[in-house]
Amino acid sequence: MLLRWWRRLTAMRTAIILLFLLALAAVPGSLLPQRSLSRTSVNRYFEENPDLAPVLDRLYLFDVFSSPWFAAVYLLLFISLIGCVVPRAMEHARALRTPPPPAPRNLLRLPDSGRLDSALAPGAALDAVEEELRVRRFRVVRRETAHGPELSAEKGYLKETGNLLFHLSLLALLLGLAGGKLWGYEGSILVTEGQGFCNTFQQYDTYSAGPLVDSADLNSLCVDLDQFRAEYEEDLTAASFTADIRYGEPAGEDRARTIGVNDPLRIDGDRVYVTGHGFSPTFTVTLPDGTAFTDVSAPFLPTDQQTLASEGALKLPDLGAGQEEQLALEGFFAPTGLMQGGLLTSVDPRPLAPQVAIFAYQGYLGLDSGLPQSVYSLDASQIERGRLTEVGAANLSVGESLDLPDGTRVTFTGYKEFAAMQYSHDPGQLWVLGASIALLAGLLGLLLLRRERVFARAEPAAAGGGTVLSIASLTRGGGESRPRFTALTDDLQDALATAASRTATYPEVPSRD
Amino acid sequence: MTDPALAELSDSLFSVSVALYSVALVAFCAQLAFGRRTERARELVGAASSGGVLVEDARPTAPQRTGGTERGNRWGAVAIGVTALGALAHTGVLVTRGMATDRLPWGNMYEFSTAVVLVAVVAYTGLALRTPNLRHIGVFVLGPVVLSLVAIGLGLYTEAAPVVAALRSYWLAIHVTAAILGFGIFMVSGIASVLYLVRSRPGADSGAGFVARLPAAEVLDRLAHRTAVFGFPIWTFAVIAGAVWAEAAWGRFWGWDPKETWSFVAWVVYAAYLHARTTAGWRGRPAAWVNVVGLAVMIFNLTFVNLVSTGLHSYAGVD
Ligand code: HEM
Numbered sequence: 001m002l003l004r005w006w007r008r009l010t011a012m013r014t015a016i017i018l019l020f021l022l023a024l025a026a027v028p029g030s031l032l033p034q035r036s037l038s039r040t041s042v043n044r045y046f047e048e049n050p051d052l053a054p055v056l057d058r059l060y061l062f063d064v065f066s067s068p069w070f071a072a073v074y075l076l077l078f079i080s081l082i083g084c085v086v087p088r089a090m091e092h093a094r095a096l097r098t099p100p101p102p103a104p105r106n107l108l109r110l111p112d113s114g115r116l117d118s119a120l121a122p123g124a125a126l127d128a129v130e131e132e133l134r135v136r137r138f139r140v141v142r143r144e145t146a147h148g149p150e151l152s153a154e155k156g157y158l159k160e161t162g163n164l165l166f167h168l169s170l171l172a173l174l175l176g177l178a179g180g181k182l183w184g185y186e187g188s189i190l191v192t193e194g195q196g197f198c199n200t201f202q203q204y205d206t207y208s209a210g211p212l213v214d215s216a217d218l219n220s221l222c223v224d225l226d227q228f229r230a231e232y233e234e235d236l237t238a239a240s241f242t243a244d245i246r247y248g249e250p251a252g253e254d255r256a257r258t259i260g261v262n263d264p265l266r267i268d269g270d271r272v273y274v275t276g277h278g279f280s281p282t283f284t285v286t287l288p289d290g291t292a293f294t295d296v297s298a299p300f301l302p303t304d305q306q307t308l309a310s311e312g313a314l315k316l317p318d319l320g321a322g323q324e325e326q327l328a329l330e331g332f333f334a335p336t337g338l339m340q341g342g343l344l345t346s347v348d349p350r351p352l353a354p355q356v357a358i359f360a361y362q363g364y365l366g367l368d369s370g371l372p373q374s375v376y377s378l379d380a381s382q383i384e385r386g387r388l389t390e391v392g393a394a395n396l397s398v399g400e401s402l403d404l405p406d407g408t409r410v411t412f413t414g415y416k417e418f419a420a421m422q423y424s425h426d427p428g429q430l431w432v433l434g435a436s437i438a439l440l441a442g443l444l445g446l447l448l449l450r451r452e453r454v455f456a457r458a459e460p461a462a463a464g465g466g467t468v469l470s471i472a473s474l475t476r477g478g479g480e481s482r483p484r485f486t487a488l489t490d491d492l493q494d495a496l497a498t499a500a501s502r503t504a505t506y507p508e509v510p511s512r513d
Numbered sequence: 514m515t516d517p518a519l520a521e522l523s524d525s526l527f528s529v530s531v532a533l534y535s536v537a538l539v540a541f542c543a544q545l546a547f548g549r550r551t552e553r554a555r556e557l558v559g560a561a562s563s564g565g566v567l568v569e570d571a572r573p574t575a576p577q578r579t580g581g582t583e584r585g586n587r588w589g590a591v592a593i594g595v596t597a598l599g600a601l602a603h604t605g606v607l608v609t610r611g612m613a614t615d616r617l618p619w620g621n622m623y624e625f626s627t628a629v630v631l632v633a634v635v636a637y638t639g640l641a642l643r644t645p646n647l648r649h650i651g652v653f654v655l656g657p658v659v660l661s662l663v664a665i666g667l668g669l670y671t672e673a674a675p676v677v678a679a680l681r682s683y684w685l686a687i688h689v690t691a692a693i694l695g696f697g698i699f700m701v702s703g704i705a706s707v708l709y710l711v712r713s714r715p716g717a718d719s720g721a722g723f724v725a726r727l728p729a730a731e732v733l734d735r736l737a738h739r740t741a742v743f744g745f746p747i748w749t750f751a752v753i754a755g756a757v758w759a760e761a762a763w764g765r766f767w768g769w770d771p772k773e774t775w776s777f778v779a780w781v782v783y784a785a786y787l788h789a790r791t792t793a794g795w796r797g798r799p800a801a802w803v804n805v806v807g808l809a810v811m812i813f814n815l816t817f818v819n820l821v822s823t824g825l826h827s828y829a830g831v832d
Contacts, residue, residue: 016788023781030774030822037770065769177767186765235515238678261678262761273764422764429766436753443749447742447787 009076010083018077025073029064032056036065036208078174085167092160099141100154103455103472110455112485113472118496120503122458125467126151128499129456132492138454150457159476162445169439176435180428185209185218190299192280192418196224198250199270199423205375219270219425223247226256228277228417232350236306243274243419269427276420278302278310281333281356281412288407291320299418300333301376308335309346312376317367326365328388329410330378331358337397344395354415357395360404363388451476454488469496519613520673526605527627527666533599534634534659540592541651545723547585589648596638596655603631613673619689620676622819623669629815630661632697636740640701646728647736653708654701684758688751695748696811698740699783703808705737706801713798734797737804738790745783752776763825772826775814782807 008014033041042062046053060067107113118125126149130140138153187204189197197203199221209215226244233239242260246253247267259265265272280297293316300312313330334346337355344357364387366379373379382388394402396412403409453474458467471489475481607628611618619625637654641647676685711717713730727733755776760766767773786803789795795803819826 012788013792016785019781020785023778026769026774026777029769030771030818034769037768233675235674237675239675240678240681262682262684262758264761264764271760271764275764424764426765429760432766433757436756440746440749440753443746447746 006083009080011080012084015077015080015084018073018080021073022070022077025064025070028061032061032064034064035062074174074178078171081167081171081174085164085171088160089164089168092157092164095160096157100139100152100453102143102145103150103152103457105147107455107457107470107472110472110474112475112481113470114485114489116469116471116489116493116496117461117466118469119466119500120496121465122149122460122467124499124503125469125496126456126458128495129469129471129492132495133454136488138452148457148459150455153454153456154452156449156451156476158445159449159451162442162447162449164442166439166442166446169435169442172435173432173439176428176431178428179431180210180426182210182212184424184426184428185213186425187423188275189421189423190278190418191223191225191421192297192299193225193227193416196222196246196253197421198222204423219268220250221247221267221270221272221423222250222253223265223272223421223423224253225419225421228274228419230277230349230417236349238349241274241277241419243421245272247272269430270423270425273422273424274419275422276302278308278418278420279333279335279351279354279415280312280418281314281354281415283314283329284411284413285316285319285327286409286411287319287323293319295413297416298375304346306349307346308349309333313378315365315367315375315378317365325362325406326388327408328361328365328378329358330361331356333415335415337395339395351415353397355395355397356412358393358402358410358412359390360392360402360410361388362391362404362406452481452484515673515675516613519609523606523609523613523673526602526609527662530599530602530606531659531662531666533595533602534655534662537592537595537599538652538655538659540588540595541648541655544585544588544592544648545652545726547588586645589645589651592651592655593638593641593648596634596651600631600634600638603627603634607631610673614675616676616681617685617689619693620680620685621671622815623665623671625689625693626661626665626669626815628693629696629700630658630665632694633700634658636698636701640736646732649726649728650704650708650733652723654704657700657704679762682758682762684754684761688754688758691747691751691754695744695751696815698744698747699808699811702737702740702744703805703811705733705740706804706808709733709737709801710798710805713801734801737801738787741783741786741804741807745787748780748783752780759825768825770825771818771822772814775810775818779807779810779814782810 033045035042045062056062060069064070104110108115118128120128126142130142130151130153133140133151133153136155138155140151140153142149142151144150185201185207186209187199187201187207189203189205191197199218201207201209201215201218224246226246228241228243230241231239240260242258244256244258245265246256247265248254257265259272259274261274264274278299278301280299282295282297284295285293296314296316298312298314300310302308302310310333311331312333313328316327319325319327332344334344334355334357335351336346336348336353337344338347339345344355361378361383364382366373366382366387369379371379378388383390391406392402392404392410394400396402398412398414401409401411455472457470459470460466461468469492471492473481473485473488475484607618607624610624614620619628633654637647637651641651708727709730711724712727712733714724717724717730728736755773756766759768759773763770782803786800786807789800789803
């Protein structure tokens with residue numbers, strides 16, 4: 001019973017069906033929003049389809065690629081492939097060591113077969129055939145049988161080798177993918193020029209890690225961002241993004257490098273990327289008592305990639321001893337601002353004329369309330385409850401100020417650029433690359449080579465001297481075999497004729513057997 | 514920077530190639546109308562002279578049928594000639610665009626699909642030159658070609674312009690070129706399978722319409738298989754190269770982005786087609802259907818995934 005199930009699971013047909021199922025299982029993952037790609041779009045889907053979404057969620061349809069049913073198909077495919085490939089590999093290893101099988105009794109029954117006449121003696125005729133086949137890289141054995149001397153030849157073992165390589169690589173690839181998922185992690189963080197981060201989960205804005213990642217084992221690397229540069233074509237197409245960074249052990253970030261789009265930092269098998277960029281407007285806040293906070297800033301997130309119009313919030317919870325009120329600025333940053341109908345918009349991603357449109361709030365920010373809040377916006381519930389109140393609003397160019405009722409002065413002093421950086425660790429990736437290359441090589445062997453057996457039997461001609469050769473071939477793979485067989489027999493005919501004329505001219509040359 | 518004169522030349526050549534292909538289409542129609550039903554003998558001759566590479570029906574007992582008319586064949590030759598001219602203009606579209614923008618001319622969906630269609634035309638023309646019998650399916654290749662080009666010109670047209678930073682990499686040459694070759698070849702393969710499905714319907718042989726004039730079912734099936742065998746490793750390479758590029762550009766080699774997902778689905782469907790062709794019970798029509806599904810998935814991946822869904826792979830440049 002078990003054995004029967006095992007056989008069924010490991011049949012080639014099952015493997016193909018499972019591969020098909022895997023493809024089918026991937027389809028909802030591309031049609032529905034996925035948490036792994038964008039949490040925001042999943043949340044939006046929930047808002048738009050409040051009834052349907054929870055049902056889909058229970059079926060893991062927003063996490064297709066980490067769902068149990070996807071894993072089940074994947075695992076079954078894996079087992080099926082093992083059961084399918086291992087016995088074949090052993091059989092192939094055996095076949096490599098065994099000579100080609102004896103010729104079938106009635107050669108002329110094979111679809112590609114024919115007779116050749118030769119003036120040579122049977123042994124000499126087979127010699128000529130053997131030589132011709134060896135030139136064509138066949139493996140040849142000669143046998144004496146009751147029906148006369150015969151020859152079996154085979155070539156194209158590499159086709160089966162390619163086949164096995166292909167399937168084994170598929171296995172290796174699945175293993176590598178799984179390993180990467182289990183032991184890999186990825187962290188993202190926004191880094192403003194002049195600041196940096198170290199590779200620990202606490203520091204990242206967001207991170208994801210495989211179940212077997214031990215947070216104590218993270219590669220200890222710190223990265224500082226010195227400068228970020230964006231270049232644009234005349235039509236404002238982004239031409240390049242580069243970040244000058246220094247990196248190294250904590251407190252020893254002494255190696256410098258410039259990374260950019262398509263060009264990450266690779267170190268110890270890990271990678272550091274710049275995945276985006278934006279601006280952090282800087283402000284100087286002067287309190288009524290003269291205390292000044294110079295050039296404080298927070299990253300504003302681009303809401304439009306073309307013009308880098310950005311939104312964000314700067315929170316100042318601690319304005320020094322004796323200051324009860326907390327201060328916050330929320331608003332809009334335009335690298336190149338333009339007033340349109342009383343509204344500030346951005347018309348260029350380059351910081352040619354930076355402007356902000358901000359609202360200032362005073363009161364309680366709720367940062368220590370225990371509820372998580374976004375760093376890019378204020379906690380709306382504090383505003384609703386009246387604990388945080390708007391105390392001023394203004395559109396500012398660099399150098400301009402907003403005076404708040406209590407005498408606090410907020411000056412827009414400029415901007416810094418920030419880079420969105422990503423740290424990635426995937427121990428499976430080189431393995432997967434190797435497996436894909438092997439897979440492609442195996443595929444080429446499997447598709448382009450053909451496996452061919454040729455049999456020949458020599459019988460003395462009925463009347464007079466000479467030999468009648470029966471020749472047949474069997475081909476696996478590579479479509480039509482007939483013209484190849486015709487070409488082969490034509491060549492053999494020529495070889496036989498040449499050999500015959502040689503023996504006729506120099507009869508003293510003894511035949512090989 | 515973009516050279517407007519060359520960009521304009523590229524656009525004019527686009528119209529010229531559509532016009533030439535339309536003329537070729539008419540000539541192929543004439544061939545189909547004036548030619549007689551294909552005869553097996555010619556098929557054999559053609560195949561032998563082509564070195565037996567592509568289509569062969571070498572069963573020595575193949576029935577001889579009535580001879581074709583010279584007129585039909587002359588139309589076929591004219592059609593192939595005009596198609597080749599069209600392909601020349603079509604190549605010019607891409608060359609001038611590449612020169613205008615000083616980069617490889619496949620940085621957006623308009624350029625990519627234009628190149629795919631060119632590969633399909635060149636692949637078909639090459640095959641039809643070697644195997645004259647394949648000229649009888651010219652209508653069914655040039656028809657979709659003209660339709661796709663019109664759709665591309667109307668729906669996907671994008672001004673010649675520089676590409677974004679992510680695409681300024683030698684991987685554009687590797688990954689996208691492979692994707693174009695694979696896709697173009699699969700297009701020929703898919704058309705052959707559709708024609709095979711039409712031709713292999715019971716009773717197709719006896720009809721007097723165009724169906725009986727198509728090459729024999731086995732010829733079409735073999736054409737579909739050969740081209741798919743050729744395209745599959747190229748497609749495999751395109752996906753692998755995409756993954757290598759994604760590792761450098763997007764921070765991971767595979768993330769089930771919609772384009773990645775559908776490329777994988779297409780890969781599996783073509784793998785299934787190649788298997789089905791050698792699996793008892795699947796040979797013939799069922800296998801051909803799998804090939805047609807494969808082409809449908811490729812087209813879906815190009816159109817729907819680029820235009821409707823959002824992913825990292827949104828370089829389509831179509832608003
Ligand atoms: C695993 C990763 C990838 C896969 C599976 C993949 C797949 C594909 C496919 C199927 C096409 C054919 C065109 C289409 O159907 O739209 C294509 C074209 C293209 N790919 Fe990729 N790709 C990958 C990674 C990348 C990366 C990293 C880039 C660039 C940063 C890129 C840039 C392009 C471009 C520019 C085109 C042609 C233009 C277009 O259709 O938009 N691909 N890719």
